[in-house]
Amino acid sequence: MMSAQTSAIPQKSSQRYRTERQIAVIAANVFLTIYVLLALYPLFIMFLNSFKSDSEILSNPSYLPHVWTLNSYQAIFKYHGGLWRNFVVSAIVSVTSTVVGVFLAAMAAFAFAKYTFKGRDAIFAALLATMMVPGEITIPPLYIIFSKLHWLDTYQALIIPTVTSVFGLFMLRQYMLSVPTALIEAARIDGASHWQLFWNIMVPTSAPAIGALAILHFMGVWNSYLWPLVITTKQEMQPILVVLPNMTDPIIGFLPVWGTIMAGCVLATLPIIIVFIAFQDKFMSGVVVGAVKG
Amino acid sequence: MDLFDQAGIKVSDIKTVSDLITVGKAFHAKFPNSYIWNMGPTPAGYNGWEIMGAYPDPRFATEDGKYVVTTNQCFADNFKFHKDIFDAKIALPIDDWSTDWQKGFTDSAICGSFIATWMKFFLPKFVPEQKGKWKVDLWPVLQPLADQRYGSDAGGSVYVIFKKCPNPTLAVDYNNKMWLTKAGALAVYKAVGNTPAVKSARDDFLSMAKNPQRPEGMSDDVWAVQPANFFGPDYFELELKSYDYLKVFNFDPSATKEKPILDQWLNKVLTGAASISEALANAQKDMESQIGNPYKV
Amino acid sequence: MGTAKPVTTTQAVVTLAVRRRRIRWGDALAPYLFISPFILSFITLFIGPAIYSFVLSFFRYKGYGSATFLGLDNYKAIVTYHVFWTELRNTIFYWLAHVFVLMIAAFLLAVLVRSTIISRKNIYKPLIFLPNILATVATALVFQSLFGTEYGVINSLLGTKIPWLQDYGYARWVVVFLLIWHGIGWWFVIYLAGLTTINPEVEEAATVDGASGWQRLRYVTLPLMRNTFIFAFVIDAIGSFRIFNEPNVLVARGGSLANPDMAPLLNLLMSDLRSARFGSSAAVGWILFLLVLVVSYFQFRIMRGTGEEAE
Numbered sequence: 026m027m028s029a030q031t032s033a034i035p036q037k038s039s040q041r042y043r044t045e046r047q048i049a050v051i052a053a054n055v056f057l058t059i060y061v062l063l064a065l066y067p068l069f070i071m072f073l074n075s076f077k078s079d080s081e082i083l084s085n086p087s088y089l090p091h092v093w094t095l096n097s098y099q100a101i102f103k104y105h106g107g108l109w110r111n112f113v114v115s116a117i118v119s120v121t122s123t124v125v126g127v128f129l130a131a132m133a134a135f136a137f138a139k140y141t142f143k144g145r146d147a148i149f150a151a152l153l154a155t156m157m158v159p160g161e162i163t164i165p166p167l168y169i170i171f172s173k174l175h176w177l178d179t180y181q182a183l184i185i186p187t188v189t190s191v192f193g194l195f196m197l198r199q200y201m202l203s204v205p206t207a208l209i210e211a212a213r214i215d216g217a218s219h220w221q222l223f224w225n226i227m228v229p230t231s232a233p234a235i236g237a238l239a240i241l242h243f244m245g246v247w248n249s250y251l252w253p254l255v256i257t258t259k260q261e262m263q264p265i266l267v268v269l270p271n272m273t274d275p276i277i278g279f280l281p282v283w284g285t286i287m288a289g290c291v292l293a294t295l296p297i298i299i300v301f302i303a304f305q306d307k308f309m310s311g312v313v314v315g316a317v318k319g
Numbered sequence: 320m321d322l323f324d325q326a327g328i329k330v331s332d333i334k335t336v337s338d339l340i341t342v343g344k345a346f347h348a349k350f351p352n353s354y355i356w357n358m359g360p361t362p363a364g365y366n367g368w369e370i371m372g373a374y375p376d377p378r379f380a381t382e383d384g385k386y387v388v389t390t391n392q393c394f395a396d397n398f399k400f401h402k403d404i405f406d407a408k409i410a411l412p413i414d415d416w417s418t419d420w421q422k423g424f425t426d427s428a429i430c431g432s433f434i435a436t437w438m439k440f441f442l443p444k445f446v447p448e449q450k451g452k453w454k455v456d457l458w459p460v461l462q463p464l465a466d467q468r469y470g471s472d473a474g475g476s477v478y479v480i481f482k483k484c485p486n487p488t489l490a491v492d493y494n495n496k497m498w499l500t501k502a503g504a505l506a507v508y509k510a511v512g513n514t515p516a517v518k519s520a521r522d523d524f525l526s527m528a529k530n531p532q533r534p535e536g537m538s539d540d541v542w543a544v545q546p547a548n549f550f551g552p553d554y555f556e557l558e559l560k561s562y563d564y565l566k567v568f569n570f571d572p573s574a575t576k577e578k579p580i581l582d583q584w585l586n587k588v589l590t591g592a593a594s595i596s597e598a599l600a601n602a603q604k605d606m607e608s609q610i611g612n613p614y615k616v
Numbered sequence: 617m618g619t620a621k622p623v624t625t626t627q628a629v630v631t632l633a634v635r636r637r638r639i640r641w642g643d644a645l646a647p648y649l650f651i652s653p654f655i656l657s658f659i660t661l662f663i664g665p666a667i668y669s670f671v672l673s674f675f676r677y678k679g680y681g682s683a684t685f686l687g688l689d690n691y692k693a694i695v696t697y698h699v700f701w702t703e704l705r706n707t708i709f710y711w712l713a714h715v716f717v718l719m720i721a722a723f724l725l726a727v728l729v730r731s732t733i734i735s736r737k738n739i740y741k742p743l744i745f746l747p748n749i750l751a752t753v754a755t756a757l758v759f760q761s762l763f764g765t766e767y768g769v770i771n772s773l774l775g776t777k778i779p780w781l782q783d784y785g786y787a788r789w790v791v792v793f794l795l796i797w798h799g800i801g802w803w804f805v806i807y808l809a810g811l812t813t814i815n816p817e818v819e820e821a822a823t824v825d826g827a828s829g830w831q832r833l834r835y836v837t838l839p840l841m842r843n844t845f846i847f848a849f850v851i852d853a854i855g856s857f858r859i860f861n862e863p864n865v866l867v868a869r870g871g872s873l874a875n876p877d878m879a880p881l882l883n884l885l886m887s888d889l890r891s892a893r894f895g896s897s898a899a900v901g902w903i904l905f906l907l908v909l910v911v912s913y914f915q916f917r918i919m920r921g922t923g924e925e926a927e
Contacts, residue, residue: 087769
């Protein structure tokens with residue numbers, strides 16, 4: 026297809042082309058490197074500032090510490106009974122929500138993808154439509170309900186509303202649609218129960234998508250702010266990211282303790298970064314699966 | 320070496336707000352990088368209580384639920400006080416609690432504060448090296464209309480004890496003893512350093528404050544920044560004298576909703592987005608529409 | 617399943633047994649069992665509360681005692697409250713001021729990284745995505761240091777003393793910057809994936825026809841990415857109306873709500889919630905939903921419309 030048209034293209038000398046291309050390559054790489062360094066600079070600063078004293082952060086917020094200190098990290102353990110408790114809350118809430126949420130979504134996605142049943146398409150379309158409704162609409166009623174159940178400041182109140190995600194359902198169904206039905210049929214012939222079809226066949230096969238969803242879901246719950254802010258009043262029960270903006274001097278109050286706050290931010294970000302480095306591809310494919318073919 | 324002496328200023332000369340501004344300007348003229356106060360466009364608003372508390376019957380609404388923000392002089396003068404000072408540029412335009420606030424003290428850009436009672440905790444923390452360099456005085460009586468001196472940060476606390484809580488009588492008893500008896504007040508002072516408001520505790524408190532005993536287990540640096548060591552013993556006499564002017568603002572049950580509205584309109588006055596009368600009228604309108612009758616919660 | 621298969625006796629027995637088991641279990645029931653946990657949770661945790669919220673929005677209720685029916689009064693009070701309009705303006709500002717820069721930048725980055733000029737794609741891709749995994753709360757806290765008036769790095773680089781976070785005229789741009797900074801990674805990945813689905817032969821054909829890089833981009837790539845763009849803009853708009861963390865954590869001191877001049881619409885929901893004005897709080901939520909619907913509808917119309925013209 027190409028050969029017949031060659032003569033119509035104005036030809037640059039191949040040497041000039043190569044030089045131009047080399048310049049383009051270098052320029053592009055330089056540009057991207059600078060971009061990445063600038064984009065990651067705040068992360069870098071967060072890290073550096075966690076090793077500064079509270080007062081140094083105010084006078085020297087943007088460069089290397091003049092005096093490196095571990096005081097802020099120690100303060101995390103001493104502050105108001107120990108901020109590590111808030112990390113535990115974050116961990117319990119995020120992990121439980123992820124396990125339950127992914128499980129619910131996977132089961133439902135399996136049915137929507139591989140079964141035909143009455144109302145299937147209508148229900149799915151209705152679920153998709155609800156994605157337009159801002160979740161915050163449920164905040165006042167859920168607050169009233171949880172309050173009357175005396176569930177303020179409890180794990181269940183933190184976890185339960187985060188569990189259902191139509192996005193997750195959509196994402197998993199999308200993936201499961203592409204799993205060959207023959208696989209399932211063969212298992213059915215071999216006498217598998219429906220549960221076995223799900224648990225022993227579909228789940229392992231969908232592991233990439235399930236993994237991706239788990240990571241995204243975990244990250245979403247770990248990083249969340251508004252709902253925990255609404256439903257908790259006691260500092261011990263607040264996830265770490267909700268406590269951080271609020272941290273003030275433990276003795277006199279009011280003054281933000283920037284060193285401790287930065288150290289807390291670093292520790293709160295570390296798990297996500299580690300998971301990211303280990304599972305980069307899953308992370309990014311998760312973002313994509315729900316989106317591109319949408 | 321006293322900065323105010325160098326600028327030729329005597330605090331006792333200040334009789335009106337204009338005097339205050341003249342003094343501020345003289346100070347800033349002598350020390351171009353310093354100011355006698357700080358006030359950004361979004362002041363925290365607690366200084367407002369210091370102004371309004373000096374007026375007779377300061378309140379947002381009368382007890383039948385009608386708002387009086389436009390008619391009660393304390394509000395207009397509160398706004399005017401802030402606006403005059405802000406416009407005169409005698410205050411470093413940085414808000415309290417911003418990230419630059421502490422640096423303002425370390426750099427001696429802020430050389431004064433109009434609210435000493437709890438600055439006594441923060442100042443030693445901000446600038447321990449300025450120990451012994453700060454003095455305190457009572458607010459001057461600034462305006463003829465006011466009942467008394469300004470300066471009462473009538474925050475106050477209202478303790479609400481629910482009838483249905485596990486030990487209501489015990490709670491009431493405990494609070495009474497802690498805040499309203501001499502023994503309780505002194506115990507609080509020893510524990511956290513709050514000056515007792517109870518008059519019966521004054522003499523004991525003064526002798527304790529003038530001969531400060533280092534609490535067990537307190538480290539050197541923390542001890543060095545205790546108010547007694549930072550300000551010197553005279554501080555407490557003046558502080559106790561200021562308690563004679565303690566005034567309670569007649570808060571209504573909806574105070575926590577009223578204050579943000581007031582603060583928002585103060586911000587608009589300072590940035591020039593509204594005149595004082597507009598701001599008062601609008602603040603009252605907002606309170607009426609958003610709160611209604613503040614006594615009917 | 618009616619294909620005739622040569623079966624041995626054992627297989628035949630197994631197949632028969634399996635069929636019987638299946639019929640007993642009810643094939644018809646299985647999918648409903650699979651979807652019911654999800655559906656039930658969804659109804660209990662979303663549909664139910666949403667309906668409750670809708671009903672609540674017509675009442676005045678403080679969480680205890682009785683609820684007074686108000687008709688449309690909550691809604692009327694909200695749309696006549698100047699704070700509502702300020703916060704709506706802020707929300708729309710945050711949305712429009714960030715979305716175009718965000719989308720263009722993310723797309724161009726994707727084009728660049730995908731092109732043959734860049735070979736180390738697998739290094740750049742995760743690094744560009746990285747800012748998106750950081751919590752906006754943590755980032756906003758770091759930004760408070762970076763944008764400090766006296767000592768922030770931005771001011772020291774520019775040699776100025778701009779009160780980035782104290783003057784709301786500037787602070788809102790810091791919020792926009794934060795939104796762009798945080799969002800680029802996400803949309804970059806999506807655009808990159810979208811670009812990868814474009815058949816390279818189509819692009820080759822364009823090159824052969826004499827199209828320059830930019831022309832290729834404009835006449836071949838962009839139209840093929842149209843659906844991805846529509847999706848991106850609509851999703852980002854919905855997210856933008858729900859903005860909460862960035863303005864509040866950046867500007868307000870410790871857990872309190874930002875001044876209305878900076879605040880997004882959700883702040884009104886939150887302040888009503890904190891004042892125990894639950895009916896009004898619920899009404900704000902529904903007004904928000906209405907706005908999202910209207911905005912999405914118009915976006916679809918506009919973007920679909922231009923697409924049809926181009927064709």
